[in-house]
Amino acid sequence: MATVTVSTSSEKEFASSYLTLLSLGETKFPSDYKKDLKDVRGLGVKLPNLPIAKKSDSSKHSAISNATLHDCVFKSIKEPKFNVTLQVKSTDTIYQVKTDLCKSVQADVGSLEPSQIKLLLKGKVIHDSSLISDIAQDDNSEVKFTAIVGTPSTTPAQVSTPEPEESTEVAIPWNEIEQLLKSKGIDSKAIIQRLQDGWELTK
Template sequence: MSSPELDFVSRFLTLATLSKPELPADYKLPLQQVSSQGIALPPVKYKYDPRRSRNGGSSEDDRNSSVILTLKSVRAPKFSVEWQFSTRDTVLQVKERLVEEGKASGTQNLKLLLKGKVLHDSELLSSVTSDRAIINVMISKVAQTAASPALEHPEVGSKSPLSEMPWNEIENILSSKFADPRDAQEALDRLKRGWELAK
């Protein structure tokens, strides 16, 4: 230890042993004498509904309450519909209704926006709006993943046109592009190796 550290330790130990502690190790201040309540925490953000009953169930008014949504499409196909939903319905149920009515091909292609914010599928309509709302609908284009299933899985008995590669034609093209025939043959060999590895 350096000199300042030794000096600090010796002074600290001297001060600590000068007098015995006045309070025992398990001392607790009575709650009546506590003047400070500690750190003030921010209030919890919770929507309290005083109309709900004490047993946790909702009142008859809440069960029967409804919300009127005006759904407007932003992009083509453009539409504007006004439907009534229960406040206990979710955003996903609104999307499913749009699909049922033929406005979209699937719920995964739909995004509902309220005042520019995207609404998530699990949100209840009661948390989104109270009685009326205009919701913008964005329909994304369907990805064409299953456009040609015949090319992905050719029949076992049929011979695909890719199995008979026109290597002679490729060799002629490479010979015309390369001045040295050895370079053309090397490029052809590399193409053949790559073709075999890709199978």
């Protein structure tokens, strides 16, 4: 009886090749496959999103409650002239102050718009977005403004309409032209008629 001898090296090569083929193949699981919970790692429980906390308006209310009062003096340097003192809050903007100023002087100088008024402090124009607290040096201090009242920005500019120029009629010496054509031996009547028709079209 013959005995087949298989070398150990051949077995190792076969096993290595077989494992390599297995690693290249895609593992397919049945549709009802479920992984054992013991082997499941790193999966946490999904928690609901935390509600976003709304920003509190406490800082705004705090700024309003801490607002100080200032006496503001407004003196215009040209017509319409006025000299008014108003009490305003430190949290008021220059635009709000202008609005109050327009209401205050309306009875004396007539209706004004905030856009017509420029307020100057020490020769510098103060922007509408500036706060009184940014201008006043100390709490409850008096602020003196110089006011310049301009024309309303909404007033349309008057455009002057130029008067039409009077046209001056040019006299054409048709007789002289006809005599010149005759002296050259040219049929002057036909040419003169064509020239006159063309001249009439240019008017």
